[in-house]
Amino acid sequence: MTYSYQELRKYILDVCKTMGCSVEDADITSDVLLAAELRNISSHGVSRLNDYVKLWKSGRINSKPNINIVHETLSTAVMDGDSGLGMVVGKSAMNIAISKAKTAGTGWVSVRNSNHFGIAGYYAMLAIEHDMIGIAMTNANPLVAPTFSVDRLLGTNPIAVAIPAGKYPPFVADFATTPIARGKLDLMHKKGEKAPIGYVQDKDGFPNTDPNILTQGGAIVPLGGDYLHGSHKGYCLASIVDIFSAIFSGANFGPFVPPSVAFLPVLDNQPGIGTGHFFGAMRIDAFQKADDFKAQMDLWIQTFKMAKTDSEHEKIIIPGEPEREWESIRMKEGIPVLDKVVDDLNQIADELKIKQL
Amino acid sequence: MTYSYQELRKYILDVCKTMGCSVEDADITSDVLLAAELRNISSHGVSRLNDYVKLWKSGRINSKPNINIVHETLSTAVMDGDSGLGMVVGKSAMNIAISKAKTAGTGWVSVRNSNHFGIAGYYAMLAIEHDMIGIAMTNANPLVAPTFSVDRLLGTNPIAVAIPAGKYPPFVADFATTPIARGKLDLMHKKGEKAPIGYVQDKDGFPNTDPNILTQGGAIVPLGGDYLHGSHKGYCLASIVDIFSAIFSGANFGPFVPPSVAFLPVLDNQPGIGTGHFFGAMRIDAFQKADDFKAQMDLWIQTFKMAKTDSEHEKIIIPGEPEREWESIRMKEGIPVLDKVVDDLNQIADELKIKQL
Numbered sequence: 001m002t003y004s005y006q007e008l009r010k011y012i013l014d015v016c017k018t019m020g021c022s023v024e025d026a027d028i029t030s031d032v033l034l035a036a037e038l039r040n041i042s043s044h045g046v047s048r049l050n051d052y053v054k055l056w057k058s059g060r061i062n063s064k065p066n067i068n069i070v071h072e073t074l075s076t077a078v079m080d081g082d083s084g085l086g087m088v089v090g091k092s093a094m095n096i097a098i099s100k101a102k103t104a105g106t107g108w109v110s111v112r113n114s115n116h117f118g119i120a121g122y123y124a125m126l127a128i129e130h131d132m133i134g135i136a137m138t139n140a141n142p143l144v145a146p147t148f149s150v151d152r153l154l155g156t157n158p159i160a161v162a163i164p165a166g167k168y169p170p171f172v173a174d175f176a177t178t179p180i181a182r183g184k185l186d187l188m189h190k191k192g193e194k195a196p197i198g199y200v201q202d203k204d205g206f207p208n209t210d211p212n213i214l215t216q217g218g219a220i221v222p223l224g225g226d227y228l229h230g231s232h233k234g235y236c237l238a239s240i241v242d243i244f245s246a247i248f249s250g251a252n253f254g255p256f257v258p259p260s261v262a263f264l265p266v267l268d269n270q271p272g273i274g275t276g277h278f279f280g281a282m283r284i285d286a287f288q289k290a291d292d293f294k295a296q297m298d299l300w301i302q303t304f305k306m307a308k309t310d311s312e313h314e315k316i317i318i319p320g321e322p323e324r325e326w327e328s329i330r331m332k333e334g335i336p337v338l339d340k341v342v343d344d345l346n347q348i349a350d351e352l353k354i355k356q357l
Numbered sequence: 358m359t360y361s362y363q364e365l366r367k368y369i370l371d372v373c374k375t376m377g378c379s380v381e382d383a384d385i386t387s388d389v390l391l392a393a394e395l396r397n398i399s400s401h402g403v404s405r406l407n408d409y410v411k412l413w414k415s416g417r418i419n420s421k422p423n424i425n426i427v428h429e430t431l432s433t434a435v436m437d438g439d440s441g442l443g444m445v446v447g448k449s450a451m452n453i454a455i456s457k458a459k460t461a462g463t464g465w466v467s468v469r470n471s472n473h474f475g476i477a478g479y480y481a482m483l484a485i486e487h488d489m490i491g492i493a494m495t496n497a498n499p500l501v502a503p504t505f506s507v508d509r510l511l512g513t514n515p516i517a518v519a520i521p522a523g524k525y526p527p528f529v530a531d532f533a534t535t536p537i538a539r540g541k542l543d544l545m546h547k548k549g550e551k552a553p554i555g556y557v558q559d560k561d562g563f564p565n566t567d568p569n570i571l572t573q574g575g576a577i578v579p580l581g582g583d584y585l586h587g588s589h590k591g592y593c594l595a596s597i598v599d600i601f602s603a604i605f606s607g608a609n610f611g612p613f614v615p616p617s618v619a620f621l622p623v624l625d626n627q628p629g630i631g632t633g634h635f636f637g638a639m640r641i642d643a644f645q646k647a648d649d650f651k652a653q654m655d656l657w658i659q660t661f662k663m664a665k666t667d668s669e670h671e672k673i674i675i676p677g678e679p680e681r682e683w684e685s686i687r688m689k690e691g692i693p694v695l696d697k698v699v700d701d702l703n704q705i706a707d708e709l710k711i712k713q714l
Contacts, residue, residue, distance in 0.1 A: 073462030078645065106430075106463060149666055180587070196585055206667075224536065225581075225586055243657065287433060299610075304503060316505050317503075
């Protein structure tokens, strides 16, 4: 089924309000989930509401969080998300990073006691309208084995960086620190496809092509694939995201990050509180005059756009470009939602006694 | 030939002094080059002196730079390296980042008009003794083709992050944003070996196994290898390093970064000044009490050390561990230097009228 932005938005707002969210928090949640849908990252879109509602019902998500700053300096803060929806906590923390950057040049916020926050790129892009570079990362439940290991110690820990330009749209990188995200493996499994070598390993650490291997003790490999091709670099990246998100803030790290689905239990004896995020905002005029910076970024983008492609491709991708193209298509033509997801969402609607999609 | 740390140090100091460096700047240069040798990254060690001397002779390296701050805020600075040796400029900039972090919680410095600065990890590690996380990155002469391109638009642009722990040594990640560094390709070529698929492409963008393909219009691929395995993520990473190092500072970006060897000319009509770097320092107690942070980092490291390995490996690598093991071996047993490199260094000695190695 295909729905308009407004149809999906109304549904999300209804769900959030029924959970007890404020109008403002419902708005934020809808914004973030629909940004994912519009940008063709539906693994982080409305389908997640199902888990959020279940986590709320089981008391693991607090729909009326008292998000507060635990510690701060001129350019830094640690925040406690009070088990709130990750979107609400995330936007609040990114706003603190932006506000710190206004006075100190840069702002850096590490967050504990949060939940799944959707697409990292959303928060990074909030900095753009303030003429700042935005950075967002989060740890996530463990699915990734470090190089040489068979244990799942890290999440797919994404990094997003949004950089303003002048006449061109901003540069927006937003990527998991693995060759692929979990959602794509699930899709391959549903379609009966094999995963390419270099995505996952089996429970003994050997390369495997079963996209469903995670249910049999397997793991996703870090970006790079194997040691010969630099998987230790992907392992470093995922570790840095984990440490900035959790050790700075007092959230759970690595294998202790709580699952973002309700059917998996939270581990006992956790070393931290909830899921962790890390946000940064850097005022471009803390380095260069904003106009000069943007003119150079335009030159950077133009240089890359004009580079010679290989024979199989017509253009070089500028990070953020494909997602922006999807946005304008989906605002016009609507947002496709899988039948299975529609069924789930309508079941939630019935349970919460709100209007079906 | 194998030399002691002191023998190599004396030689480097002699070269630097003859070039006109101050005692302090000679010390810094020797420190950084020998840190690379000790850590088994000899591609960034004494062999580089040959190029530095030639660049100095041709006026592209200034041995008496007036390194200055061009612009600053509480937590940021842009510095101009006045064409100095990259080591001297780099350490000076990292010290400013550390000093900003002392008052603002974090410090971020982007640098223009610098040169090849050796190993990024050296600068990141300077933060450790101040109970700070250190970050260092640099752009570099273009050898890497973005995903779908055949043009070399980016350097191997490394990222280093050093994180203090308590009873364990620090976590030190230091990696090029490509599957391998250029130095390793050269070594394969010298040994007559083939490069594995997934390192380089030919001039038309097809996978190739000739480690010498860079001399025939080929390129190194970004971390990830190909689009299917996430090379667009490696391309994003290298781009972010380039933008932070060059667009923030006014250095040359991407394809315009000047070569770090004297036999290749500097391009006309450059959009910036020299090579760019980016440094960061984050006080750990700007987020958590330092002791609590270190105790959690110890737990992080212990968790990863104790993880189950695959059948082919005995331990999981903690980033920085292999390099530290090399350091203690080479301090005891000496530093091996290739005959070809010794010949080059002795030729420099004769030209500069100093004592041979």
